[in-house]
Amino acid sequence: MSQANNSRFPAWSPKALLRNRAFLTVAIVILVWIVAGFAKPGFGSYGHLRYLLELAAVIGLVAIGQTYVVIAGGIDLSVGAIVTVSAVGVPLVALSGDGGGAFAVLIILAAATSIGFLNGLGVAYLRIHPMIMTLAMATFLQGVLILIAGGTAISAQNPLLAWLGNARIIGIPAGVLLWAVVSGAALAVLHATPFGARLYALGANPLASALSGINVQATTMAVYAVSGLTAGLAGVLILGMNGQGYVGIGDPYLLASIAAVVLGGTSILGGSGSYAGTIPGAILLVTITALITVVNASAGWRSILFGSLILLLLLLSGRESQRR
Amino acid sequence: MSSLTRTGDDRLYWRAQGERNRGLMGLFAVVAAFLALYAYLFPGLLSVAGVSKFAQSWLPLALVAMAQAILMLTGGISLAIGATVSLGAVIAATTMSGYFGVAGGIVAVSASGLAIGALCGVIAIRLRLPAIIVTLAASFIIGGLALLILPRPGGAIPGWFSDLLAGNTPAALGLVFLVALLWKLYLATPLGLSLYAAGENPVGAYRAGVPVDAARIAAYAISGLLSTLAGLFIAAQTGSGDPVIGQAFTLNSIAAAVLGGVGFLGGRGTMRGAIAGSLLLSVMINVMFFLGFPPVAQYVAQGLIIIGAVALPQLTARFRRRP
Numbered sequence: 062m063s064q065a066n067n068s069r070f071p072a073w074s075p076k077a078l079l080r081n082r083a084f085l086t087v088a089i090v091i092l093v094w095i096v097a098g099f100a101k102p103g104f105g106s107y108g109h110l111r112y113l114l115e116l117a118a119v120i121g122l123v124a125i126g127q128t129y130v131v132i133a134g135g136i137d138l139s140v141g142a143i144v145t146v147s148a149v150g151v152p153l154v155a156l157s158g159d160g161g162g163a164f165a166v167l168i169i170l171a172a173a174t175s176i177g178f179l180n181g182l183g184v185a186y187l188r189i190h191p192m193i194m195t196l197a198m199a200t201f202l203q204g205v206l207i208l209i210a211g212g213t214a215i216s217a218q219n220p221l222l223a224w225l226g227n228a229r230i231i232g233i234p235a236g237v238l239l240w241a242v243v244s245g246a247a248l249a250v251l252h253a254t255p256f257g258a259r260l261y262a263l264g265a266n267p268l269a270s271a272l273s274g275i276n277v278q279a280t281t282m283a284v285y286a287v288s289g290l291t292a293g294l295a296g297v298l299i300l301g302m303n304g305q306g307y308v309g310i311g312d313p314y315l316l317a318s319i320a321a322v323v324l325g326g327t328s329i330l331g332g333s334g335s336y337a338g339t340i341p342g343a344i345l346l347v348t349i350t351a352l353i354t355v356v357n358a359s360a361g362w363r364s365i366l367f368g369s370l371i372l373l374l375l376l377l378s379g380r381e382s383q384r385r
Numbered sequence: 386m387s388s389l390t391r392t393g394d395d396r397l398y399w400r401a402q403g404e405r406n407r408g409l410m411g412l413f414a415v416v417a418a419f420l421a422l423y424a425y426l427f428p429g430l431l432s433v434a435g436v437s438k439f440a441q442s443w444l445p446l447a448l449v450a451m452a453q454a455i456l457m458l459t460g461g462i463s464l465a466i467g468a469t470v471s472l473g474a475v476i477a478a479t480t481m482s483g484y485f486g487v488a489g490g491i492v493a494v495s496a497s498g499l500a501i502g503a504l505c506g507v508i509a510i511r512l513r514l515p516a517i518i519v520t521l522a523a524s525f526i527i528g529g530l531a532l533l534i535l536p537r538p539g540g541a542i543p544g545w546f547s548d549l550l551a552g553n554t555p556a557a558l559g560l561v562f563l564v565a566l567l568w569k570l571y572l573a574t575p576l577g578l579s580l581y582a583a584g585e586n587p588v589g590a591y592r593a594g595v596p597v598d599a600a601r602i603a604a605y606a607i608s609g610l611l612s613t614l615a616g617l618f619i620a621a622q623t624g625s626g627d628p629v630i631g632q633a634f635t636l637n638s639i640a641a642a643v644l645g646g647v648g649f650l651g652g653r654g655t656m657r658g659a660i661a662g663s664l665l666l667s668v669m670i671n672v673m674f675f676l677g678f679p680p681v682a683q684y685v686a687q688g689l690i691i692i693g694a695v696a697l698p699q700l701t702a703r704f705r706r707r708p
Binding site for chain 2: 136183187188189190192193194196197198199200201202203204205207208316319320323329330359360361362363364365366367368369371372375376
């Protein structure tokens with residue numbers, strides 16, 4: 062029993078810390094912030110860092126579901142479309158008797174969760190490869206959204222969202238607080254519940270998990286539903302920060318969420334990693350983007366820099382060690 | 386292959402081909418049905434000009450579908466296809482009107498495609514990084530290069546070259562057949578033979594002495610070449626280069642390959658399937674246009690068709706297994 066405990070909570074040592082990907086990513090973020098703070102006046106100011114965290118909160122929320130799905134051995138290419146569904150959908154379902162705006166938000170979150178659930182249904186029961194299922198879902202949603210919402214931006218008159226996007230509690234933006242709370246819950250579910258343990262088992266070896274009595278279908282559907290829910294939350298937050306939603310608003314968050322997951326050390330093959338690494342991964346991603354914007358370069362050079370930095374960071378942190 | 390002395394081999398070859406065709410019959414039937422519907426709606430299709438125009442709208446998609454399929458057969462994937470198409474288009478538009486002319490432009494486009502594809506392959510295979518992330522990062526780098534070469538749409542393609550490829554000649558259809566023929570020849574080379582083995586069972590193939598890494602890197606290089614050539618054709622079609630023209634091709638190439646029955650795990654699928662998949666997508670878009678659907682309805686249909694095409698064989702197989 063004591064041995065099992067030891068393997069789960071290894072004794073603290075500097076070496077173990079260096080091998081911990083989540084810690085490594087945090088260290089890289091801090092290093093980049095310190096260097097950039099000295100090199101560029103204003104970068105290290107509280108206001109700027111707080112702004113970076115607000116941007117990271119959206120990516121971080123989308124990346125919760127993406128981390129879950131990737132750990133369970135899948136991938137979700139529909140998160141960008143679901144973010145758009147929720148950012149465009151909240152103004153569309155606005156009801157007259159809904160003064161606080163909470164009802165519209167709840168409806169949309171339920172809709173986002175059911176879209177994720179449908180993804181899970183296709184993956185679990187129709188046995189469609191996750192990449193195909195979620196890609197087809199994204200294509201489908203994109204068409205439906207343009208048919209319903211058209212090409213114009215839709216403004217939201219929703220007090221709850223306005224508060225979420227602009228309020229500061231003790232100087233901390235509400236969006237960042239939301240991210241912190243949801244992250245805490247996500248980490249707890251991942252590391253301290255049977256559901257979290259099933260995700261790792263499913264990602265490591267689906268056949269063995271099925272044979273050892275895990276309900277693979279139910280777990281798969283649940284994990285995609287979680288992904289839909291967190292993408293929906295992110296869409297609500299963007300709408301609050303932006304004031305209006307339009308078709309395509311969520312597109313950048315698909316690749317950003319995958320990049321954050323991988324930069325945080327979660328294996329794209331499934332079965333290992335943690336959301337604890339994805340959090341600094343998301344912050345690292347927005348920091349890189351901000352640094353590139355600070356460097357006064359043309360659009361082409363900015364794009365090249367961004368791609369090269371992701372490759373470089375991948376070499377440092379996301380290397381797949383155990384193949385062949 | 387002489388039929389007198391090696392009849393046994395021949396029979397095995399055709400049996401293997403038949404086995405590969407088995408899952409594709411449904412797809413071929415659907416493609417034929419859509420083509421018939423298209424010809425019924427638009428009788429002008431059944432003329433040299435009609436066939437030429439249709440083949441021209443189909444060729445870029447067919448090329449990127451093949452570019453994606455060759456990677457998926459080896460167990461890889463590329464999210465950089467769209468950016469590579471754009472790069473091919475801008476290189477064509479900037480070099481062809483220059484000193485080296487059309488021939489120089491074709492060489493530049495082909496060489497850059499091969500080089501970029503091979504580089505992606507070396508990074509993904511040799512450094513053991515996940516292909517999906519490497520090509521995602523590469524799509525930013527390649528897209529940036531395209532923007533550096535041509536920050537806004539411009540450049541020029543000589544008029545006679547545009548007329549040759551995208552005028553009233555069925556040249557595009559001929560190119561599809563030519564590329565399909567070259568693919569058959571490639572499959573007969575040692576690297577081509579290793580392709581399916583490397584995708585189906587990399588460890589087993591490696592232990593059996595198959596050059597797994599070389600086959601995979603070659604697949605990336607060929608994929609890059611096909612993508613930039615698709616860009617070259619688009620540039621010839623539009624008469625100029627556009628640094629972001631290829632974006633939609635990344636997802637469409639995956640969709641076409643998947644419709645064609647190419648699997649994500651490697652070793653499963655055929656190139657003729659991928660070409661048929663791209664043909665289906667292309668015909669579908671044209672038919673929906675003729676039926677008066679809004680252009681975006683094609684996304685809805687595309688999503689449903691992909692899910693249906695992948696789910697149906699699974700479902701029928703399960704019902705057959707459970708008597």
